[in-house]
Amino acid sequence: MKKRVLYSAGLAAMLALCLVAAPRPLSDVMKEVGPTCGSLKKNLDAGSADMALKDAQQLQKLFKETRQFWAKRKTADAAGFASTGEAALKDIVKATKGGDTTAAKASFETLLGTCKSCHGAHREKGPDGKWKIKGA
Numbered sequence: 001m002k003k004r005v006l007y008s009a010g011l012a013a014m015l016a017l018c019l020v021a022a023p024r025p026l027s028d029v030m031k032e033v034g035p036t037c038g039s040l041k042k043n044l045d046a047g048s049a050d051m052a053l054k055d056a057q058q059l060q061k062l063f064k065e066t067r068q069f070w071a072k073r074k075t076a077d078a079a080g081f082a083s084t085g086e087a088a089l090k091d092i093v094k095a096t097k098g099g100d101t102t103a104a105k106a107s108f109e110t111l112l113g114t115c116k117s118c119h120g121a122h123r124e125k126g127p128d129g130k131w132k133i134k135g136a
């Protein structure tokens with residue numbers, strides 16, 4: 001009886017681990033990247049450094065997730081675009097922490113370049129009109 005309880009507890013723990021470790025589908029990540037990036041642009045244009053900082057920190061998490069997603073798929077160029085984005089975000093975080101939205105805007109252009117490069121190489125519209133990973 002005791003053994004069975006232990007066994008179930010073990011299974012439950014393993015299942016929980018799998019759920020935590022499983023990467024989200026990329027589309028879920030991108031659906032957050034889109035609006036957060038829009039908000040970052042708006043806040044940089046308005047000179048709201050504090051709010052822009054929050055957006056940039058959120059994007060750092062999402063870009064890390066994006067990089068890990070592609071690293072797992074062994075797609076080096078895509079992982080590279082994501083890591084270029086992470087470097088740009090690091091600069092944006094630094095600049096906005098210092099209240100300098102002008103410097104942050106220059107790095108924001110670099111960030112946008114990574115969206116374009118990766119979408120050009122790895123994104124296409126499916127027959128249902130929705131975005132998907134090219135060739136997937």
Ligand code: HEC
Pocket residue numbers: 026027030031033034035037066070078079081082085111112114115116118119122123124130131132133134
């Ligand atoms: C490393 C690759 C990569 C980078 C960098 C990247 N994307 Fe994407 N993005 C994709 C791929 C692939 C898709 C299609 C996947 C899907 O939606 O299933 C996508 C889809 C999207 C979608 C559509 C989501 C949906 O399904 O409705 C939006 C919006 C988006 N990206 C915004 C951005 C923005 C904004 C940036 C830059 C700040 C960015 N992405 C950077 C690869 C990337």
